Amino acid sequence: MSEEVTYADLKFQDSSETENIQEFDQVGVKAPPAPSHVWRQRALAALILLCLLLLIGLGVLGSIFYLSLKIEMEKLEELQNFKDKLQNNVSLQLTYNMDSLKKIRNLSSTLQEMATKLCYELYQKEPEHKCKPCPEKWMWHEDRCYGELKKYETWKQSDLICSIHNASLVKIKNKSVLEFIKSKKFYNYWLGLSPREDYKSNKDLDETIISSDWFTGNTIDLNGEMYCGYIHYMYVYYDTCTNKKNVMCEKLPNPVKIESILMNEKPDGRM
Template sequence: MSEEVTYADLKFQDSSEMENIKEFDQVGVKAPPAPSHVWRQRALALILLCLLLLIGLGVLGSMFYLTLKIEMEKLEKLQNFKDKLQNNVSLQLTYNMDSLKEIRNLSSTLQEMATKLCYELYQKEPEHKCKPCPEKWMWHEDRCYGEFKKYETWKQSDLICSIHNASLVKIKNKSVLEFIKSKKFYGYWLGLSPSKDRKPTEHLDKTIISSDWFTRNTSDLNGGMHCGYIYGSYVSYDLCSNEKNAICEKLDNPVKIESILMNEESNGRM
């Protein structure tokens, strides 16, 4: 009897629950709808955004490529211009160097011609204004020779030469030898090295190969030293403390071309 009541109760409860569910559905509370429509909209938006991004990247890439191409073309043009400019500069420098060399050669030739012409004028007029030596000095090749007729010791004579930016004469080649011999100097100190012993007299020709030409300091000269002097065509030795004349020598100055041109112009006017 108890089991039947229980079953009837259960059936009644089940039917009551079903009625309640129907009533609840009729009130308006429904099960949540399927989300497929919302997700489709979101997916479509994302796809559109990705497409826009891809299009933007494509546009930017195209702009970058075009810009890079234009800049590379400009760089290539600049490089070509630079190479051309360097080539022109190199050619100009080569041309200038060749021109400078020609100018130097021409200047050297002109200087030689002026020196020869001045020397010819000097032979006719010893004190010609083109002479590259001081007044009253003699000119031979590239040197000036000064004669000082002052009786002085060898050391004092050497000092006189130094004051004139010169030194006592040294005869080291045949040309100078013949020039000195032609002047017939007698009793003039030479630039030979002082010696403790008095050396024998010898012919002037032998001095060309001599190693005794003065090259060392003579601040320690004493009364017992002997110095060489010229006497005609010979070289003799005497005490350095004795007194004789002096011959000094120094390099000449370049011949001034304008002095020759002015001289030729003045001669033409006369």
């Protein structure tokens, strides 16, 4: 009895074997299963998170750059304002300095004029006063110094001697100089008249102040056949330039030294 196999048992065994065979067939030959839906969602979430982090990072960097740029622009604006203010101050200072320099120059010029006038008054009383702007023993008249050099030379040599003293032969170009020269009664002195090829008769000294013959050139081509003018008391005469006559020169005076006005010492020899 115990060894009897019923139909039901066989049926159950057949059914179990069939399921096992089917299951073996399905498991042994099918491809690996596809990724699950959960893994895809996690990967997408991670990608989205990464993008968000990148966007946040870019936003932070942009904010830092903007703030840095704003700060630098403010500093640059402050520097520009400081530069403009400094330039304005420098410009104002230069303007002030120029005005001050102009005032100082005007004051210096005024003091120089006053000193010259005062020195001239002292010179009238004491011809060799310390403040005199002319060399010793030279005469001072207005804006010129006149010196008799105690020499007897040709016109060309006389002109050269005057040049050595940074001077020139005397020219009479206005009435004030004319009256000064006439008052001294100079005798036989060369004048700074241009040498000429033709002889010219004597004329009154007064006529020379309107003359266009005052010498302005050089004496390179001067020869023995030319005539030069000289003063003889109140008249102007012409003689051959190679003859010898007295030498008298004129030159600009030196500036009057203010500190020397109150000094009565005679100046050292100057020429």
